[in-house]
Amino acid sequence: MHIPDGFIDAPTSLAVGAAAAGALVVCARRSGDMMEDKHAPMAGLVAAFIFAAQMINFPVAGGTSGHLLGGALAAILVGPYLGALCVSVVLVVQALMIADGGLSALGLNVVNMALVGAFAGYGIFLLARRVLPATRGGVMAASAMAAFLAVVLGALAFTAEYAIGGAGGASLTRVAGAMVGVHMLIGVGEALITALTVSAVLAVRPDLVHGARDLAAKPVPVPDRAAAVRG
Amino acid sequence: MARRRLALFVAAGLAVALALAFFLGPEASSEPDGLNRVAIDQGFAGEEAGHRLEESPLANYEVKGVDDDRLSTGLAGVIGVTVTFALAGGLFLVLRRRRTG
Numbered sequence: 439m440h441i442p443d444g445f446i447d448a449p450t451s452l453a454v455g456a457a458a459a460g461a462l463v464v465c466a467r468r469s470g471d472m473m474e475d476k477h478a479p480m481a482g483l484v485a486a487f488i489f490a491a492q493m494i495n496f497p498v499a500g501g502t503s504g505h506l507l508g509g510a511l512a513a514i515l516v517g518p519y520l521g522a523l524c525v526s527v528v529l530v531v532q533a534l535m536i537a538d539g540g541l542s543a544l545g546l547n548v549v550n551m552a553l554v555g556a557f558a559g560y561g562i563f564l565l566a567r568r569v570l571p572a573t574r575g576g577v578m579a580a581s582a583m584a585a586f587l588a589v590v591l592g593a594l595a596f597t598a599e600y601a602i603g604g605a606g607g608a609s610l611t612r613v614a615g616a617m618v619g620v621h622m623l624i625g626v627g628e629a630l631i632t633a634l635t636v637s638a639v640l641a642v643r644p645d646l647v648h649g650a651r652d653l654a655a656k657p658v659p660v661p662d663r664a665a666a667v668r669g
Numbered sequence: 670m671a672r673r674r675l676a677l678f679v680a681a682g683l684a685v686a687l688a689l690a691f692f693l694g695p696e697a698s699s700e701p702d703g704l705n706r707v708a709i710d711q712g713f714a715g716e717e718a719g720h721r722l723e724e725s726p727l728a729n730y731e732v733k734g735v736d737d738d739r740l741s742t743g744l745a746g747v748i749g750v751t752v753t754f755a756l757a758g759g760l761f762l763v764l765r766r767r768r769t770g
C-alpha cells in the first residue's frame with residue numbers, strides 16, 4: 439500500500455502532508471499526556487514488530503501480494519495516538535532508509551496506513567468490543583474486524599486521494615473497485631496476524647494490551663482496577 | 670520486579686521481530702502488492718517516479734555490498750528493526766519528558 443512518488447500530484451501530496459503533520463503533532467501531545475513511562479519500550483517494540491511484519495509480503499490471488507499494515511494492531515496495543523505515531527515512525531524509516539514509499543508521498547502514506555489504520559481501526563475495535571464478550575476470544579474477534587476494515591478503509595483513502603490528484607487518468611470507479619477488492623483479500627491476512635499477535639500478548643501480559651486493559655484488571659480488587667483503567 | 674518483567678517482555682518481543690525480519694523477510698513474495706497491482710491493471714503504474722534515495726545503502730531491503738540475496742535482505746531487515754525500535758522508543762521518551770518535566 440506504500441504510494442511511490444508520481445501517483446498523486448504535488449499539490450495534493452503537499453496538502454495531505456501538511457494535514458498529516460498536524461495530526462501527528464496532536465498524537466504526540468495526547469500520547470505524551472495519556473501514556474506512562476512503561477509505554478516507551480512498548481512503543482519501540484510495536485514499531486519494530488510492524489517494520490518486520492511489513493517486510494513479509496504474503497501472496498494473495500492472481501500474482502499479487504500484501505503485507506501487514508499494522509495500524510489497528512498498534513492502536514489496540516498502545517492506543518490510537520501512540521499507535522499512529524509508531525506506524526508513522528515505520529513509514530519514515532522506510533521512506534528515508536529503504537526507499538520504500540515515495541518522499542513526497544510520505545504524508546499520503548501516513549494518512550492511509552498510520553492515521554486511518556490506527557483511528558478507524560481503534561474505533562471499530564471499541565464498537566466491536568461493546569457487543570462481544572469481555573474474553574480473550576472476544577478481543578481477538580474485535581481485533582480481526584478492526585484490522586480487516588482498517589485495511590479496506592485505507593484502500594478507500596487512497597482512492598479519495600487519487601480522485602483529487604491522481605496521475606494517469608484511470609477510471610475512478612474502477613480504481614475504487616479494484617483497490618477495495620484486492621485489499622479485502624489482504625485484509626484477511628491483516629485480520630489473522632493482528633488477532634494472533636494481540637492474543638499472544640494477552641496470554642503473557644494482558645496489562646500491555648491498551649484496548650483490553652479490563653481483562654487484566656478483572657481479578658484484582660476495585661481500587662487497583664481503577665488505577666489500571668486510568669493508565 | 671514489574672520493571673524487570675517488562676524489560677524481559679520487550680527483549681523477547683524484539684527478538685521475535687528481529688527473527689521475523691532476518692529469516693522471513695527474505696522469503697517475502699516479490700509479486701506486486703495490492704496498490705501496485707491496481708496501478709498496473711488500471712494503467713497508471715507508469716506514472717511512478719524513481720525514488721530519490723534509490724542509491725541509499727539499504728535501498729529496497731538490500732545492504733549494498735552484500736552479494737548473497739538472502740543475507741542482504743535479512744541484514745537490511747535487522748538494521749531496520751533496530752533503528753525503528755530506537756527511534757520509536759526514543760521519540761516516546763522525549764514526549765514523556767516534555768510533558769512531565
